Amino acid sequence: MKAVAIIAEYNPFHNGHLYQLKAAKEKTGADVVIALLSGNWVQRGEPAAFDKWQRTQLALAGGVDLVVELPFNYAVQPAHLFAEGGVKLAEALHATWLSFGAETPDLDYQKLIANQPDKNQFKQFDQTFATQYSDYLTKTTGITVNRSNDILFFSYANAKAQQGANIELVPIQRVGSDHQDTNLTTGAISSASAIRTAIQTLNKSELKKQLPMATYQLIDDVQMVTWKDFWPLLRYELVATPIAELKRIYQMTEGIEYRLKQVANQATSFEEFLRGVKTKRYTYTRIQRLCVYVLMHVYDSEMKIPSDYLRILGFNAVGQAYLNQEKKKLELPLITKVTDDLSKQELALDYRAGMLRQLVTNQQQDFYHHPLIKLS
């Protein structure tokens, strides 16, 4: 059995994901689809609208055979580190292919890789790092990489090259709306971001044709989690933490801790806070991720020396067969149950993210969740 891996957030799983999954399977002829799924926080520095178990369920319902968690220390990171983790885990799971949506599936990533700059040179304080990086690439290669899925494509290619990975990259042309679009399309495929906005603003029934049935049922049953739920805790943390301690948080650089603290004292909502903190130097995404690190008490030591593992979130019969086929040959530890020791060490960040989530959802305390098993 051969597997294709997909790195996903499924926040929530929608028709575009369904399309990509089928296309990846068709194009590769894979027997097994593995999703590497972000946990309770997503790459843009936001709480996942639905928790990792709910999203695992959607993935399994949508045809994914095996769901493995992309650990926090890769999932809540800029594109290059996100991609590094995804490629590493896909390779560790012995996937033959890594498939993903891209705006430009025929991107000349070899040329981009060959022309990479020294990243330390981007020190202009009136521009974001990403803009300076992208401008540099356009100038030296003539290729413009500034759309989110193309940036990820380039990052996957880069990570593959750096790791000497065997996995084959399979880009698939994105269809439907842009990743960042916040309006629903008239067709059946809208972006996850548009869907999240619609959940909060429209009558849910209007979303029926935009969503797979399982997702539609979930949004009907479960309240979406947003930054609004965590804002009182984040604000408290920023107000109560002395500057010298705030400075120790991962990615707290260039004195931004003063700005965060000052704005938190006055802001009355997360949106107001974000607007107050925003500068030309930092994207909203960068600031939001920093807020996650503050809220989660993330220090360098926990993020920079990851001890990799494969945490299984769910599978069906096909996924189980694949695990049985591969499990003795895997280089990384396979985790199906979080023990007390794991929760304090390797899995500390993922575990903490889960505990925090339970604080705001008032869910039953289900510390040591077993993988979800889909009986066909």
Next chain:
Amino acid sequence: MKAVAIIAEYNPFHNGHLYQLKAAKEKTGADVVIALLSGNWVQRGEPAAFDKWQRTQLALAGGVDLVVELPFNYAVQPAHLFAEGGVKLAEALHATWLSFGAETPDLDYQKLIANQPDKNQFKQFDQTFATQYSDYLTKTTGITVNRSNDILFFSYANAKAQQGANIELVPIQRVGSDHQDTNLTTGAISSASAIRTAIQTLNKSELKKQLPMATYQLIDDVQMVTWKDFWPLLRYELVATPIAELKRIYQMTEGIEYRLKQVANQATSFEEFLRGVKTKRYTYTRIQRLCVYVLMHVYDSEMKIPSDYLRILGFNAVGQAYLNQEKKKLELPLITKVTDDLSKQELALDYRAGMLRQLVTNQQQDFYHHPLIKLS
């Protein structure tokens, strides 16, 4: 002009306080009454039911001439450190007398001071420190010191001896109910603790004869703050902070951080949490203070090297005249306005306590409060 100092919490100011104030003035013949008032957290490790400005107002209405803040690093401490700060500040303000209520005004404190043990010897883990200490004193001196105001009396005497202070101690026989009583008395003097309980459980009008008018009006206007208001923040902090970081908090000793974290994961109220954490080794008071340190992010460095100051919270014409008489001769800096620099350094803890309070009361952000002035 000569002054008598009273170390107080006024939480809230009641008829017993009024009685003590008058008795102290009469007994000493003082021209000026100075109150050294705890800020937004009190000695038992609880949020002050009413904030320091509200309580200053009550004190001025009750006849206090000058209100000075007892800084957090003395106010939220066991009796010996609480007393150390109180005596130091009263002496620095050149008060001639220090007056306080006591269950046993003729306590032979000289004998107690002469028979003090090495405190490091009390290592029995099935008893609190206070019990072991008190048992030792009873055994060696025949004197029993186990009621809260007597313990403070002994602590004041001890602090005076250690500091070589000139201030004269003036104990006044306590009247009315015991400090710890939680039931209202039938007379006009009930304990502050009984009054706080009654505010939450009785019809407010039943409290009319138990309280000075200013206090009665306050409880009618303003919502009392309790641990219940801070519990979601404390719980978050305990859940989100890694053990290694929790261990750095002031007074986090003997591995109690594990216990706090574990119980916080499950408890659904502050009361349930306290009951879960309680052991024979720790009093509720000790645990509550520890919770304040966690919530406030208090580290050893901030508590152990206090830089003393005299923060003026309020005064009337008499208090002002006294300040004018003494201000050039004071050894400690007199602070009437919190500047940006002070809020980050000397006053960091008091300032943080104020900011935190505003988070839960949603009061207007009034960072740099001036002293309250009572025009007679």
